[in-house]
Amino acid sequence: MRVCVIGTGYVGLVTGACLAHIGHDVVCIDNNEEKVKLMKSGQSPIFEPGLSEIMQSAIQSGKIEFSSDLAAGVAHGEILFIAVGTPPLPTGESDTRYVEAVARGIGTNLNGGYKVIVNKSTVPIGSGDWVRMIVLDGIAERQKALVPAGGVPSDDKLPEIAAHFDVVSNPEFLREGSAVYDTFNPDRIVLGGNSSRAIAMMQELYAPIVERKFAADQSLPPVPILATDLSSAEMIKYAANAFLATKISFINEVANICDRVGADVTQVAKGIGLDSRIGNKFLQAGIGWGGSCFPKDVSALIHTADDYGYEAQLLKSAVSVNERQRLIALEKLQQVLKILKGKTVGLLGLTFKPDTDDLRDAPALNLIEQLNRLGAKVKAYDPIISQTGMRHGLSGVLVETDAERLADGCDALVLVTEWQQFSQLEYAKMAKLMNNPVIIDGRNFLDPETMVRAGFQYVGVGR
Numbered sequence: 348m349r350v351c352v353i354g355t356g357y358v359g360l361v362t363g364a365c366l367a368h369i370g371h372d373v374v375c376i377d378n379n380e381e382k383v384k385l386m387k388s389g390q391s392p393i394f395e396p397g398l399s400e401i402m403q404s405a406i407q408s409g410k411i412e413f414s415s416d417l418a419a420g421v422a423h424g425e426i427l428f429i430a431v432g433t434p435p436l437p438t439g440e441s442d443t444r445y446v447e448a449v450a451r452g453i454g455t456n457l458n459g460g461y462k463v464i465v466n467k468s469t470v471p472i473g474s475g476d477w478v479r480m481i482v483l484d485g486i487a488e489r490q491k492a493l494v495p496a497g498g499v500p501s502d503d504k505l506p507e508i509a510a511h512f513d514v515v516s517n518p519e520f521l522r523e524g525s526a527v528y529d530t531f532n533p534d535r536i537v538l539g540g541n542s543s544r545a546i547a548m549m550q551e552l553y554a555p556i557v558e559r560k561f562a563a564d565q566s567l568p569p570v571p572i573l574a575t576d577l578s579s580a581e582m583i584k585y586a587a588n589a590f591l592a593t594k595i596s597f598i599n600e601v602a603n604i605c606d607r608v609g610a611d612v613t614q615v616a617k618g619i620g621l622d623s624r625i626g627n628k629f630l631q632a633g634i635g636w637g638g639s640c641f642p643k644d645v646s647a648l649i650h651t652a653d654d655y656g657y658e659a660q661l662l663k664s665a666v667s668v669n670e671r672q673r674l675i676a677l678e679k680l681q682q683v684l685k686i687l688k689g690k691t692v693g694l695l696g697l698t699f700k701p702d703t704d705d706l707r708d709a710p711a712l713n714l715i716e717q718l719n720r721l722g723a724k725v726k727a728y729d730p731i732i733s734q735t736g737m738r739h740g741l742s743g744v745l746v747e748t749d750a751e752r753l754a755d756g757c758d759a760l761v762l763v764t765e766w767q768q769f770s771q772l773e774y775a776k777m778a779k780l781m782n783n784p785v786i787i788d789g790r791n792f793l794d795p796e797t798m799v800r801a802g803f804q805y806v807g808v809g810r
């Protein structure tokens with residue numbers, strides 16, 4: 348099928364490359380010319396395991412093209428994905444101006460022939476109908492531009508074009524760090540909309556994925572497709588993220604109580620996680636949730652509830668537990684080092700999770716800011732950020748090129764991100780390079796006994 352993906356960030360580029368990989372003809376549009384240039388040369392502007400490989404093979408087989416020409420993308424696609432960012436506004440609402448710009452641009456460029464316009468961006472509940480309205484506005488603007496003063500429209504096809512598209516909500520559940528894997532191995536595909544024609548086209552688009560043709564385990568039953576109305580599909584995305592964020596806040600609260608009563612939260616999590624009603628995922632206590640999705644999506648849901656006169660008390664509590672938790676490492680550093688002024692703290696990891704280069708709303712950023720405020724010097728080593736030299740959003744921190752340089756002269760280390768390679772560092776050597784071999788394990792990732800044997804004073808979260 349002919350697909351156009353507008354917005355080539357973590358979601359759009361992965362979606363475009365994966366759809367090209369399974370055989371569709373994809374055009375990816377972005378208004379960032381530099382990104383487009385990079386992608387045309389076969390390079391991915393983001394780090395995501397496996398992405399460069401499938402991008403390059405799709406370029407070679409002619410299945411994917413990159414461009415900044417929205418009109419050409421709209422002309423190409425039978426299915427048009429909107430995958431631009433919806434960052435948070437200071438009020439907590441989603442900033443939907445990028446979605447609006449794209450929807451209007453689609454409207455002004457629709458050229459006849461039936462199109463499915465897909466909201467892949469996470470958008471506030473009600474956005475499906477709103478996008479439809481903006482597309483119609485775009486069509487009307489074009490129609491107006493074509494009418495000579497006082498005359499009649501010169502393009503009589505426009506009313507027909509207006510009747511020839513449908514909007515579908517297809518929320519994305521991929522995780523940064525395993526986005527390609529998740530696209531080929533989804534737990535479910537949600538399709539919201541009221542047009543059976545549009546839903547049937549989306550089912551055809553995803554058929555190879557549903558049938559597990561590109562899955563790690565092809566013997567599994569087909570991927571469930573859940574067809575819903577527009578608003579329910581939009582709500583499923585928010586509810587899923589709100590649930591996961593709340594689950595993490597829950598275990599973090601339990602960890603803080605464990606710290607006080609002398610229990611070990613890792614054993615508690617195992618004990619409750621074996622209950623099939625609870626499950627063992629998202630029960631790792633640590634320094635709180637962050638990233639580009641959970642904080643903004645939970646805030647947006649709280650805000651939507653507010654708009655309808657409902658106070659989302661549980662969600663508000665999940666947020667406030669998290670705000671406190673994001674500074675738990677600071678609390679622990681103060682307990683061990685007492686005065687932080689004049690001390691050097693080394694951060695192992697900067698990104699909000701491993702296997703990504705995404706620093707948006709990473710807990711490390713709060714920690715750096717607060718350590719600087721208290722007069723500490725901050726250094727960091729992150730396997731991707733140190734290598735790529737990407738420093739967007741980073742200040743007040745010296746980025747080192749390896750873990751030993753990081754340890755050199757530090758009064759304490761904080762493990763911020765559970766990169767797999769951090770389990771194999773030469774900790775005994777690192778301890779000797781430090782002023783004071785303390786490690787705050789902000790993800791309960793390291794083995795306390797091994798760290799003590801390596802010469803460290805080990806402090807975990809709730810253990």
Ligand SMILES: NC(=O)c1ccc[n+]([C@@H]2O[C@H](COP(=O)([O-])OP(=O)(O)OC[C@H]3O[C@@H](n4cnc5c(N)ncnc54)[C@H](O)[C@@H]3O)[C@@H](O)[C@H]2O)c1
Binds near residue numbers: 379430470519
């Ligand atoms: N990142 C994730 O893990 C994730 C997971 C699920 C859902 N989502 C949702 O998907 C959406 C996209 O997220 P992302 O992380 O991929 O964002 P991103 O910021 O990484 O990428 C957005 C891209 O859109 C481009 N863009 C902006 N305006 C444009 C325009 N008018 N025309 C063409 N391109 C334009 C930007 O240049 C950028 O490349 C958001 O709504 C987000 O909430 C993200």
